Amino acid sequence: MSGAVSDTKSSGNSSDSRNEAKRMSFKANHLPRKALAAELELYNDLYESTPIAHFTLDRFGVVRGTNQTGADLLCTERETLLGRNFEDLVDDSSRPTIASLLSRLSGADARASCEVSLLVEGAQAPRVRIEARSCREGWEYRLALVDITESRRAAEALQVSEARYRGLFEAAKDGIMIVDAASGEITDVNPSMIRMLVCGREQLVGHKLWNVPSLSAIAADQAEFAMLHYNDFMHNIDQRLETHDGRSIAVEVISNSYRVNETTVLQFNIRDITIRKNAEDALLKSEEQCRTIVSNINEYVYSVRFENGDIKSVYHSPKCLDITGYTPEEYYKDPLLWFTMIHEEDRNQVVQFLNSIFAGEDQEPIRHRIVHKDGSVRWILNNCAVQRARRGEKVSISRLDGFILDITDIKRAEENIFFLAHHDPLTKLPNRSTLYAKIEQVISVALRNRRNVALLFLDIDGFKQINDSMGHDVGDRLLQTVARKLSDCTRSCDVVARLGGDEFVVVLWDCGVTETTLVAEKIINAGFPLQGTNIMVTPSIGISIFPEDGKDYLALLKHADIAMYHAKKTGGNNFQFFTPRLNQMAHERFAVEAELRRALEHEEFVLHYQPKVDLVTGHFSGMEALIRWQHPVRGLIMPEEFITIAEESGLLHQISKWIIPTVCRQIQQWQQQGIGKISAAVNLSASFFQHRDFEETVEASLLETGIPPECLELELTEATIMSDPQRVLGSMAAMKALGLQLSIDDFGIGYSSLSYLKKLPVDKLKIDQSFIRNIARDQDNAAVVRAVISIGRSMQLKVIAEGVENASQLAWLQAEGSEEAQGYYFSRPLPVPKMTALLKQNANFLHNPRGREQLKQH
Numbered sequence: 001m002s003g004a005v006s007d008t009k010s011s012g013n014s015s016d017s018r019n020e021a022k023r024m025s026f027k028a029n030h031l032p033r034k035a036l037a038a039e040l041e042l043y044n045d046l047y048e049s050t051p052i053a054h055f056t057l058d059r060f061g062v063v064r065g066t067n068q069t070g071a072d073l074l075c076t077e078r079e080t081l082l083g084r085n086f087e088d089l090v091d092d093s094s095r096p097t098i099a100s101l102l103s104r105l106s107g108a109d110a111r112a113s114c115e116v117s118l119l120v121e122g123a124q125a126p127r128v129r130i131e132a133r134s135c136r137e138g139w140e141y142r143l144a145l146v147d148i149t150e151s152r153r154a155a156e157a158l159q160v161s162e163a164r165y166r167g168l169f170e171a172a173k174d175g176i177m178i179v180d181a182a183s184g185e186i187t188d189v190n191p192s193m194i195r196m197l198v199c200g201r202e203q204l205v206g207h208k209l210w211n212v213p214s215l216s217a218i219a220a221d222q223a224e225f226a227m228l229h230y231n232d233f234m235h236n237i238d239q240r241l242e243t244h245d246g247r248s249i250a251v252e253v254i255s256n257s258y259r260v261n262e263t264t265v266l267q268f269n270i271r272d273i274t275i276r277k278n279a280e281d282a283l284l285k286s287e288e289q290c291r292t293i294v295s296n297i298n299e300y301v302y303s304v305r306f307e308n309g310d311i312k313s314v315y316h317s318p319k320c321l322d323i324t325g326y327t328p329e330e331y332y333k334d335p336l337l338w339f340t341m342i343h344e345e346d347r348n349q350v351v352q353f354l355n356s357i358f359a360g361e362d363q364e365p366i367r368h369r370i371v372h373k374d375g376s377v378r379w380i381l382n383n384c385a386v387q388r389a390r391r392g393e394k395v396s397i398s399r400l401d402g403f404i405l406d407i408t409d410i411k412r413a414e415e416n417i418f419f420l421a422h423h424d425p426l427t428k429l430p431n432r433s434t435l436y437a438k439i440e441q442v443i444s445v446a447l448r449n450r451r452n453v454a455l456l457f458l459d460i461d462g463f464k465q466i467n468d469s470m471g472h473d474v475g476d477r478l479l480q481t482v483a484r485k486l487s488d489c490t491r492s493c494d495v496v497a498r499l500g501g502d503e504f505v506v507v508l509w510d511c512g513v514t515e516t517t518l519v520a521e522k523i524i525n526a527g528f529p530l531q532g533t534n535i536m537v538t539p540s541i542g543i544s545i546f547p548e549d550g551k552d553y554l555a556l557l558k559h560a561d562i563a564m565y566h567a568k569k570t571g572g573n574n575f576q577f578f579t580p581r582l583n584q585m586a587h588e589r590f591a592v593e594a595e596l597r598r599a600l601e602h603e604e605f606v607l608h609y610q611p612k613v614d615l616v617t618g619h620f621s622g623m624e625a626l627i628r629w630q631h632p633v634r635g636l637i638m639p640e641e642f643i644t645i646a647e648e649s650g651l652l653h654q655i656s657k658w659i660i661p662t663v664c665r666q667i668q669q670w671q672q673q674g675i676g677k678i679s680a681a682v683n684l685s686a687s688f689f690q691h692r693d694f695e696e697t698v699e700a701s702l703l704e705t706g707i708p709p710e711c712l713e714l715e716l717t718e719a720t721i722m723s724d725p726q727r728v729l730g731s732m733a734a735m736k737a738l739g740l741q742l743s744i745d746d747f748g749i750g751y752s753s754l755s756y757l758k759k760l761p762v763d764k765l766k767i768d769q770s771f772i773r774n775i776a777r778d779q780d781n782a783a784v785v786r787a788v789i790s791i792g793r794s795m796q797l798k799v800i801a802e803g804v805e806n807a808s809q810l811a812w813l814q815a816e817g818s819e820e821a822q823g824y825y826f827s828r829p830l831p832v833p834k835m836t837a838l839l840k841q842n843a844n845f846l847h848n849p850r851g852r853e854q855l856k857q858h
Contacts, residue, residue, distance in 0.1 A: 053128070053145035059138060061086050061102050073128070073147060075120050086143075090116045091125055105134040105141050115148070127152045174271045177204070177215075181229045181257055181264035184208045184222060196251075196272050199244040214242050218253060218268065228255055229266060238277075241270075250277035300324070300404040304335060306397050311335040314399070323380065323406045325373025343369035343377060350382070357386055358397055367407065379411040380404045424498040426476055427483035433722065435497035439507050439553045442495070443546060446510075453546035454516040456506040457560035458486070458523070461538045461572035463502035466530070475502075477531050482539075489522045505557070513577065516543055520575040538573035540564055549578045592642055593649040595631075600654055604630050607662060608829035609680065611838065611845070612800060612822045615814050618846030620839065622679040622713070624822060625663045626829045627655065647685055656688035661701040664712060666832065668705040675839045681713035683745055686720035690727060695734050702738065709739030715766065717745050729759060736761040743800070747788055758795065765792045769803020769823070776808045789816050810846075 047054070053070035055063055063081050071078040074089060081089070087098045094116035104112040111133045117125040128145045135142055169176055175193030179186050189204050197204070197214045204212060210219045217239050219225040228234055234255045240248050252271045257264055300323045303314040313335045316328040324341055331337055342350050346368035353366050365383035372378050384402025422434040430438065439455070446453045460466075460482065467475040479502065486496045486506055495507040506523075508516055520541050528537040542564025550556035559578040567576040599605060607625050614621040629637040646652040663680050670678050688694055702709055714735060721728050721744070732742055743764035744757075767788050771781045785801070792799035801813050804823030813821055826845045830838060 051147075053147075055086065055143040055145065057086055057102075057141040057143065059106075059140065061098070061141075063089075064140075070145065073126060073145065074118060075123055089119055091119045093117065101130065101132060102141065105132055106138055108134060108137045110134045110138070174269050177268040177270065179209050179225075179266045179268065181266050184210065184219075184225045186212070187265070193270065196249070196270065197241070197243050198247075203244070214244060217241055218255075229257060229264075233257075237273075249274045300406075301402075302331075302338075302404070303399060303401045305399050320404075323372075323378065323404060324370060341370040341372075343371055345369070353382075354384075357384060357400075360386075367411070378406060379408045381407045427480055427498050429483050429487075429504075430495065430497040432497070432499050435495065435499070435505055435507075436553055436722070438495050438497075439556075442507060442509060443552065446546060451510045452512045453556075454508040454511040454519075455544050455546070455556040455560045456508070456516070456520065456523075456575075457542045457544075457557065457564045458482075458504040458506065458539045459541075459564055459568065460502035460528070461540055461568070463537075466537070470530075474531070478528060478537060481531070482528050485526050485528055486523065489519060489526060505560075513545065516545070516577075517575075524573065524575065540567040540572045541575035542567055542578070543575060544578045592645045593651065596629075596642060596646055596649070596651050596655075599629060599631070600651065600658070604632070605655065605658065606630050606831065607659065607666070608831055609835040610822055610829040611827050611835075612681075612820050613826050613845040615810075615818055615821055615846070618844040619842065620845070621820055622681065623835070624681045624683070624715075624829075625659065625666075627659060628829075647687060650687070652685050653688050653691055656685060657693075657697050660697050660712075661704065664701040664705040664707055667707050667711050670836065670839060671707065673836070675836075677708070677711065678839070679711045679713055679741065681715050681741075681743065683715040683717075684720065686717075686728075689714075689716060689720055689731060695731065698735065698740070699738065710741055713741035713743060713764075715743050715745040718747065721760065732761050743798075757791075762797060764798040764800055764820075767799065767801045767818075769801075772801050772803045772809055772813075772823075773805075776812050782812070785813075785818075786816055789818055793817065 048068040050067065050069055053073045054065075054067045055070055056065035058064050063084050063086055066078055066081055068078065071081060074081065086102075087095050090098055097114050097116050101112050101114045104110060111131075113129065113131050115127065115129050117127050119125060126147050126149045129148045131144045131146075133142055134140070169188075169190050172190055172192055175196045176190045177186060177193055178188040186204050186207055186209055189201060193204070194201055199214070208222075209215055209225055210221050218241075219228055234253070236253045239251050239253050241251050242248055250273050252273050254269045255266055257266050259265075299317070300319040301315065301317040302320070305312045305314050313332045316331045318328065320331065321327050324338075326337060326341075349366065350368055353363060356363050365381050367379060367381055369377050369379055382402065382404055384400055386397050387399040387401065388397055422431060423429060424431045439453075442453055445451070460478070463475065463478070466478065479498070482502075482504060483496070483498065486504060490496055490506060490508065493509045495505075497505045497507075499505055506519075508519060511519070520543060523539065523541065528539070529535070530537050542560040542562065544550055544556045544559035544563065546556055549559045563576040563578045567574050570576070606628050608628050609623040609625055611620050612622040612624065613619070627639050627643075629639075629642055631637050643652065646655055659682055663682055667678055667680055698712075698714075702712070716728070716732075735742060741764070742760075742762045743766055744760070744762055745766045746768040747765040765788055767785055771785050771788075773781070775781050775785060789799050791797075798819050800820035800822065801809075801818050802822050804810055804813065804821045804825045806825055809823075810821065810825060827838070
């Protein structure tokens with residue numbers, strides 16, 4: 001008991017503790033023994049249960065006593081602590097701190113403090129604050145331990161919060177300014193504020209707000225600043241500030257006050273709305289011009305007033321008679337007449353629009369239909385706004401003003417444009433993209449209902465000769481005749497579409513072999529007369545059946561295409577099914593597929609790299625990774641012999657998963673060899689690009705190798721993009737976020753539209769080599785290439801021509817402004833060792849013909 005009392009006495013550091021000790025001594029000398037025992041027991045209980053852990057150490061740092069709080073803090077029994085060196089009770093990182101603490105306590109009546117982490121078995125180490133003093137002339141140390149774990153965590157959380165706030169403050173696009181409310185002194189500004197005012201930080205911070213000329217519009221003097229503080233919150237949407245370089249900018253200012261460490265501050269959020277204001281002014285001017293025009297052409301302008309819940313007509317311009325069929329007088333007599341004219345299918349839309357207007361929300365003009373007095377349906381553009389009146393504290397709608405434009409002709413034009421976007425303008429048949437959408441729907445329904453779908457791929461025999469010999473106008477009329485005949489030979493539930501050129505597709509719903517045969521014979525027998533001649537043009541038709549010949553549009557189209565070529569090879573003017581006669585090709589495909597699986601297992605694939613050349617400097621500007629199959633028996637096999645089979649069999653996904661990390665590792669090796677920054681392009685299949693682990697594969701490859709993301713370029717074909725545009729766009733955006741380069745491969749031969757192209761986050765367009773071939777002599781190819789280069793330039797995309805094989809092609813491309821090229825003229829695809837040697841040479845492809853010939857021989 002005396003030890004406990006001694007601990008209590010020595011642990012106190014204040015005069016109150018010394019006084020308490022004296023009182024206890026007095027009580028010990030004057031109280032009866034029984035009362036003294038009770039008093040000592042009370043103080044012992046206080047010592048044991050105090051929230052502060054107390055330890056008594058000898059001068060060697062050995063624990064000689066502790067209260068129950070100390071034992072609880074270390075999650076152990078008190079007996080296990082006695083006799084242990086106190087350094088053993090803290091973690092390794094804290095032991096030097098304890099040693100330093102004890103050394104500072106070596107003198108008499110010395111005091112010291114520190115923070116350490118205790119060592120608690122099976123639990124998170126608490127962080128404690130130690131206040132220590134030496135007693136008994138330095139022969140004994142008394143330690144008081146306060147658990148500061150939670151306060152430490154709170155402090156760290158506060159630091160994180162403050163860092164987050166500072167990050168938001170610094171990164172905010174709006175200018176932010178903090179001003180001391182009492183003195184008006186600017187205490188802090190963010191970078192956006194400095195950039196906005198075109199000044200240095202020192203020109204703002206430390207100055208009174210009203211003494212900064214650029215900010216005088218906010219508060220010109222101390223009195224105006226006091227009003228800002230008095231109002232607590234201010235929102236000014238139309239203020240102008242003068243920047244330090246003499247410009248006037250329109251700003252939106254929001255200020256509010258709050259307290260920080262007992263100090264009230266004002267925070268100003270300032271947004272530069274100069275561009276928006278200029279646009280609004282321009283729009284206002286435009287609206288004024290429009291109002292003048294509307295007034296001159298007498299568009300239908302109306303105004304109605306609300307009085308005690310009733311609607312009264314104020315004005316209806318004379319044009320209302322032409323647009324609606326009703327006179328202004330009829331509207332004055334029946335203010336609700338206008339609502340009865342709204343087309344019943346559009347009434348909910350109009351009611352919703354008006355409710356939003358009445359609620360004070362800004363709404364764009366809406367388009368809807370009305371029924372004219374003569375019964376015809378008209379499309380109108382309806383725009384209106386409300387005027388409000390305040391009666392006491394109540395605000396109510398007093399007037400509704402608006403105007404109506406008859407946009408029936410515009411709507412018809414839009415519908416016509418929409419039709420042209422989804423249909424072939426020559427034949428009025430659905431185009432390629434519409435066919436794709438429709439056949440996907442048909443296949444989906446057929447799959448659910450277990451029905452057959454037949455796809456007929458039709459090609460006109462000798463069409464090119466007709467075009468070349470008789471002119472495109474004759475060819476166009478022939479194509480229109482074909483479109484009409486195909487529509488006549490099919491039902492309304494079937495789909496007839498033109499893919500392009502002389503290629504047509506017919507999709508027959510719920511037709512097997514027998515029914516499809518009848519339709520094909522009907523088409524063959526109908527024939528297509530060539531206008532102005534006695535010539536009857538014939539078709540070749542290939543047929544595939546869902547689901548036997550393919551489960552999707554691309555498979556059905558491909559198989560029908562194969563069958564169509566068989567029909568052509570047999571003389572044309574006939575049809576062929578994708579039938580058992582093609583089994584031999586299928587067996588060969590399966591054999592190749594089996595070998596491909598073995599090739600994956602035995603790592604028989606290799607990558608060759610074909611350089612890309614900067615047509616301005618002549619130097620290397622990148623490369624394309626091209627896969628090769630190093631067959632153990634057949635030798636090196638080109639991709640065109642196995643890629644299609646790999647894609648159809650699903651193996652292309654595994655091959656692509658091998659290509660990405662392999663290319664990244666090769667780039668890493670080249671960089672480690674000191675070659676410099678190198679970029680390599682990889683052509684991706686639609687199946688891999690849309691696979692769920694595609695993004696993971698790319699990210700893992702970049703993380704593993706550590707190469708800069710811009711060193712990896714992904715090439716996608718138009719077919720890949722259009723296979724699922726929305727999903728592909730999302731994946732492309734994810735790749736751009738990583739920092740990769742994206743390009744569209746074989747641009748010009750697919751069926752994407754410019755409306756999609758402008759949405760795609762791509763960096764390059766690759767012109768397909770089919771357009772480069774004979775480019776100097778083929779005007780059509782030249783026109784396509786010239787158009788692609790122009791598109792790339794206008795959209796700030798690089799354009800690279802592939803398949804350059806001779807000097808005339810190169811010269812033409814240089815003259816037209818193409819930036820990059822690749823092809824056999826510069827170099828064939830090279831294995832890694834030869835590509836490495838080429839990179840180290842840093843050859844000039846334009847001015848070193850001898851070296852180029854050596855590369856071509858590779």
